[in-house]
Amino acid sequence: MMTMKWIRLKSGLKEDHLANRLKYNPEILELHLNEEDMYQPGRLVDTIKWLQSQGVTVYLHHPSKYKGYYLDIISNDKERRYFYDWSSSALATICEKMNVKCVIHCHYANSESSRGIDDQVKRWNVRKRIEEILSIHPTCFLWEDTIGGIFSAENPFLRKEIIEPLNLPLTIDISHSFIALNGSNERLQKHLENYAYYAKYYHVVDSKGLKHDSLPLGDGNIDWKMVKPFVVDTDFIFEIGLSDSDHLDCSPMLASAAYFAKV
Numbered sequence: 241m242m243t244m245k246w247i248r249l250k251s252g253l254k255e256d257h258l259a260n261r262l263k264y265n266p267e268i269l270e271l272h273l274n275e276e277d278m279y280q281p282g283r284l285v286d287t288i289k290w291l292q293s294q295g296v297t298v299y300l301h302h303p304s305k306y307k308g309y310y311l312d313i314i315s316n317d318k319e320r321r322y323f324y325d326w327s328s329s330a331l332a333t334i335c336e337k338m339n340v341k342c343v344i345h346c347h348y349a350n351s352e353s354s355r356g357i358d359d360q361v362k363r364w365n366v367r368k369r370i371e372e373i374l375s376i377h378p379t380c381f382l383w384e385d386t387i388g389g390i391f392s393a394e395n396p397f398l399r400k401e402i403i404e405p406l407n408l409p410l411t412i413d414i415s416h417s418f419i420a421l422n423g424s425n426e427r428l429q430k431h432l433e434n435y436a437y438y439a440k441y442y443h444v445v446d447s448k449g450l451k452h453d454s455l456p457l458g459d460g461n462i463d464w465k466m467v468k469p470f471v472v473d474t475d476f477i478f479e480i481g482l483s484d485s486d487h488l489d490c491s492p493m494l495a496s497a498a499y500f501a502k503v
Contacts, residue, residue: 246497248444248477249490250301253277253287261490262294270299270343270477275306278327281334288338297475299441300335300342302381303327312351313369314362325373332377343411343441344381346370346391349452354389357397366390367402374406382441384411385420387452393420393431409440413479414471415447415454418462423449425463432470442476444500454481457496457503464503 248268251257261269269291277284284300291298304310306323315321331342346366347353356362373381388394391402393416402408412435414428421427432439444467446460447453457464457478478496 244494244497245501246478247494248475248497249493250477250479251490252487253283257488258287258291260488262296264490264494266296268297268299268475268477270301270479272301273303273331275303275323275327278303278330281330285334285338288334288340292338298338298340299382299475299477300331300340302331302342302344304345304348310348310351311345312347312353313373314347314352314365316352325376328373328381329376332380335380336377340380341382341441342380343384344373345384345386347386347389349387349389351389353391354386357390357395363390363395363397363401367406370402370406370408379409382409382411384413384443385416386413387416387419393417393427399434403435403438408438410435410438411441411443412439413443413445414462414467415443415445415452415460418447418449418460419452421449423447423461425461425466428462429466432467436470439470439474442471442474443479444471444476444496445479445481446496454479456480456492457499464500468500468503 247264247266249261249266250270251261288298306320311324335342353366386392417431418428446455446457446462448460478493480492480496
């Protein structure tokens with residue numbers, strides 16, 4: 241067994257992925273779920289129980305896609321919108337039972353909410369839909385920002401219109417915020433200061449600041465010496481994009497943990 245500090249990793253539910261991560265005695269493991277996982281709730285509950293029995297703190301991540309399309313909380317596609325609500329309800333039940341939290345996105349890039357920051361009606365619709373999900377469960381979801389659009393650091397109305405009124409607990413993805421702020425560390429610092437009260441969880445991942453690149457720490461342009469004090473006392477994972485197509489090898493996350501420890 242290998243013991244390192246800050247081993248906070250991401251995995252799917254595949255047994256070989258979980259076995260790969262558990263070799264390194266992770267403190268935290270975030271389970272990124274897909275549509276198929278939602279149809280096997282017993283398997284998910286059993287996995288959470290097993291990981292908790294190993295002393296691992298578990299977080300879930302709401303599926304990002306339905307039938308190959310990215311989800312959006314205000315989607316005009318009724319089927320996709322139904323899946324968003326149904327899966328949120330199913331995960332809320334599991335979170336309550338297993339005492340875990342679930343990361344959720346309002347939207348991803350290139351969907352309805354990724355456009356129309358200046359559209360007050362659209363911003364209001366996003367808020368109303370968030371309220372509907374909060375009515376399912378008020379505390380189990382941690383709302384993650386994306387790289388642009390209504391629920392991103394790019395939106396100057398986000399805190400005043402959505403976060404503050406709903407007292408919304410957040411997952412801040414450092415790279416997403418950095419990209420939304422056009423790769424400015426100065427703006428990123430102000431953003432982290434502004435949202436620190438609401439940030440309950442972080443995705444720690446580097447970026448060049450131009451596109452969604454999910455780099456290991458040190459490979460991008462983010463000032464980690466500035467960022468570390470914001471995240472160090474909060475739960476987080478190293479959510480690094482894995483180069484192999486099967487996402488089995490988590491070594492880029494381990495390299496990021498080693499980098500973070502030295503910052």
